Amino acid sequence: MPSQKIFYKHTRAIRWFHWINFPLLAIMIWSGLLIYWANDVYRLGWNDTTLLKFFPDSFNQALDIPFRLAEGMSLHFAFMWLFILNGIAYVLYLIFSKEWKYLLPNKSSFGESWRVILHDLHIRRGLPPQKKYNAAQRIAYSLVIVMGIGSFLTGLAIYKPVQLSWLCNIMGGYAFCRILHFTLTILFCLFFLVHIIQVILAGWNNFAAMIRGFEVKPIEETSSNQTLSETPEENL
Numbered sequence: 202m203p204s205q206k207i208f209y210k211h212t213r214a215i216r217w218f219h220w221i222n223f224p225l226l227a228i229m230i231w232s233g234l235l236i237y238w239a240n241d242v243y244r245l246g247w248n249d250t251t252l253l254k255f256f257p258d259s260f261n262q263a264l265d266i267p268f269r270l271a272e273g274m275s276l277h278f279a280f281m282w283l284f285i286l287n288g289i290a291y292v293l294y295l296i297f298s299k300e301w302k303y304l305l306p307n308k309s310s311f312g313e314s315w316r317v318i319l320h321d322l323h324i325r326r327g328l329p330p331q332k333k334y335n336a337a338q339r340i341a342y343s344l345v346i347v348m349g350i351g352s353f354l355t356g357l358a359i360y361k362p363v364q365l366s367w368l369c370n371i372m373g374g375y376a377f378c379r380i381l382h383f384t385l386t387i388l389f390c391l392f393f394l395v396h397i398i399q400v401i402l403a404g405w406n407n408f409a410a411m412i413r414g415f416e417v418k419p420i421e422e423t424s425s426n427q428t429l430s431e432t433p434e435e436n437l
């Protein structure tokens with residue numbers, strides 16, 4: 202039996218922000234669907250040709266979405282404050298704890314992210330050396346934060362388009378802000394899908410670290426491409 206070591210990965214704060222964000226985002230998307238049903242204007246297509254309608258009646262019926270606009274609005278406008286507060290606290294934490302250094306892309310991330318993607322698709326062997334996150338993760342996690350800020354700003358603009366008309370106007374007007382807000386929601390769903398697939402592929406140890414904070418690895422694996430430390434402060 203090879204001896205094992207503990208490697209710290211996620212601080213308690215990161216884990217709390219992450220797990221609070223998950224149900225909050227789920228409620229925001231669900232209540233958003235209840236609201237969108239009342240005015241389902243978006244589709245992918247051109248002229249009279251529709252490739253994809255958001256969302257077909259069968260989808261709405263299956264999820265019992267119709268006629269729940271008031272419920273959707275109450276949920277959306279109550280939980281948005283918690284979603285925003287958790288997001289602001291997370292970003293402030295990243296800044297003051299200096300964790301942003303391990304999350305934001307650096308100058309090699311954009312080049313390296315292709316190597317990570319080709320590796321994940323089993324087209325190329327070997328991964329570039331990494332610390333807490335690989336280049337593709339750095340880009341994806343940073344983008345998802347920008348998407349959160351975008352949802353917040355476009356949401357505020359379409360929530361109070363009269364009082365916050367200046368915000369609505371600088372972001373292209375009500376109709377455009379609504380399209381952006383909707384598109385960001387679809388992108389969150391796509392991020393979630395890829396994120397879950399990656400978490401499943403990465404395995405239990407990686408997932409458990411987002412719950413308990415550390416990974417347990419056989420000592421010989423410590424020579425892998427990932428540098429993690431045995432002390433919480435240095436791993437990041």
Ligand code: HEM
Nearest residue numbers: 215219222223226304342345389392393396400407408411
């Ligand atoms: C069932 C749902 C989810 C699971 C199981 C999950 C799992 C994980 C795991 C295991 C990590 C660490 C990855 C690693 O160490 O390589 C992680 C990081 C992260 N996840 Fe999730 N996640 C979920 C939902 C979400 C959602 C809904 C979002 C936001 C849209 C999200 C955003 C992030 C971000 C930004 C990080 C990096 C956190 C940091 O270090 O600051 N996750 N997730």
